[in-house]
Amino acid sequence: MDSRKIQTVGGGTYTVSLPKEWAKSEGCTAGTTVDLHTHIDGLLVIQTPESRTAPRNRVTLAVGDDDPAEIEQLLRAAYAAGVESVVLEAPDGYTDEQHRAIERVTRNLTGVTIAEETGSQVTVQTLLDVGEVSVRQSVRQLQFVALSMHRDAMAALTAGTTGDRWDDRDDQADRLYAMTDRYFERGLARLDEIDALGLTRPELFSLWVTANELERVADHAERIGTVADRLDGQPDEGTATALEDIAQDVHTAVEDAVRVITGDACVATARQTLATRRALRERITSLDRRLFESGDADYRLTRALDSLARTAEHGGNIAEFGLRMAVRDGALADSSAGTDDANASGSAAETES
Structure with a gap:
C-alpha cells in the first residue's frame, strides 16, 4: 500500500498524485482521461478507458x-x-x-x-434486475421458509400431523439461497453491483453466509420430515415433549441469530443465542443418552435428534458472526445498553451439514 497526502490547488480543488508505476502500467500520461467511481462502502476507484471491459454476461x-x-x-x-x-x-x-x-x-x-x-x-x-433485488429481504424470507419447514417436520415427528409437505418449500429455500449466492458472486467481481444492491461488501458477505446456514437448516428440516414418515407411530409422551421443547428453543435460536444479521436485533441477542446453544448441546446429549439406554425407542429418533443438534449449531454459527461483526464495528462495547431495536450487522460461518 502506498500512502499519499491530499493537497489543494487553485480554487480549493483537492488533488492526489497517482503512483507512477501504476500510471505506466495502465498507459496513463498527462492529459489522459480516467473515470472516478465512488462506492457505498467508501471506496474511490480509478478506471482507465483501456480497462473498461464488458462483463461476461x-x-x-x-x-x-x-x-x-x-x-x-x-x-x-x-x-x-x-x-x-x-x-x-x-x-x-x-x-x-x-x-x-x-x-x-x-x-x-x-x-x-x-x-x-x-x-x-x-x-x-x-x-x-439487480435494482429490484433485496438480499436482506431474501434472507428474511429464507429464514421464514426454513423455520416453517422445521416447525412442520417436528409436528409430523412428535404428533403425526400431515399438513403442507416440506418438499416444495425445500425447493423454495434452494431458490432463495441460489439467488443470494448469485449476487454475492457478482458483487465480488463488480463494485457497481454492490452499489445497486445498496450494501457494503461486509454486509453482503454476512448475508450470503447466513443464507448458506439457513439453506442447511432447511435440509435438516427435510431430514426430520423423512424420519417422521418412516416412524412406526409417534414417540412416547415424555420423549415427544422433550423433542418439542428442544425444537422450540432451536427455532428461537435460529430466528434470533438471523435477526442480529439483518439488523432487527442487537448484539446482546447474539450473546443470548450462544448461551442457548450451549444449553441445547447439553439437553440434546442427555436426551440422546436416554433414548439409547431405554432400549425400546425407535433408533430413527436419534437421526432426528442429530438434525436438531446440527440446526442449533447453524443458528449458533450465525450468532457467532453477528458477535464478530459487532466487535469489528465497535458495537460490542455498547451492547449492554442496546435493545432489540438497535441495528446490528454480521455474517454466518460454515459448518458441517
Whole structure:
C-alpha cells in the first residue's frame, strides 16, 4: 500500500498524485482521461478507458451428448457465476431428457427462462434486475421458509400431523439461497453491483453466509420430515415433549441469530443465542443418552435428534458472526445498553451439514 497526502490547488480543488508505476502500467500520461467511481462502502476507484471491459454476461456452451445432470449443473454454475445469458449448443439436437433438465433449471431458479430455442440451440436467460433485488429481504424470507419447514417436520415427528409437505418449500429455500449466492458472486467481481444492491461488501458477505446456514437448516428440516414418515407411530409422551421443547428453543435460536444479521436485533441477542446453544448441546446429549439406554425407542429418533443438534449449531454459527461483526464495528462495547431495536450487522460461518 502506498500512502499519499491530499493537497489543494487553485480554487480549493483537492488533488492526489497517482503512483507512477501504476500510471505506466495502465498507459496513463498527462492529459489522459480516467473515470472516478465512488462506492457505498467508501471506496474511490480509478478506471482507465483501456480497462473498461464488458462483463461476461453471455456464454456459449457446447453440450452435445452430455448427461442431462451435467447440463443442469452447467446452468446452475452459470447462474451462480452471475452470467445473464447462456447459449447451449447441441449440433445433433437435444434428447427429451436433456430438454427436461433445461426446463427443470428454469423452474427452480429465480428469474430464469428459455428466451430462444431452435433444434440445435437453446438460450437460457436470467431476467433479474439487480435494482429490484433485496438480499436482506431474501434472507428474511429464507429464514421464514426454513423455520416453517422445521416447525412442520417436528409436528409430523412428535404428533403425526400431515399438513403442507416440506418438499416444495425445500425447493423454495434452494431458490432463495441460489439467488443470494448469485449476487454475492457478482458483487465480488463488480463494485457497481454492490452499489445497486445498496450494501457494503461486509454486509453482503454476512448475508450470503447466513443464507448458506439457513439453506442447511432447511435440509435438516427435510431430514426430520423423512424420519417422521418412516416412524412406526409417534414417540412416547415424555420423549415427544422433550423433542418439542428442544425444537422450540432451536427455532428461537435460529430466528434470533438471523435477526442480529439483518439488523432487527442487537448484539446482546447474539450473546443470548450462544448461551442457548450451549444449553441445547447439553439437553440434546442427555436426551440422546436416554433414548439409547431405554432400549425400546425407535433408533430413527436419534437421526432426528442429530438434525436438531446440527440446526442449533447453524443458528449458533450465525450468532457467532453477528458477535464478530459487532466487535469489528465497535458495537460490542455498547451492547449492554442496546435493545432489540438497535441495528446490528454480521455474517454466518460454515459448518458441517
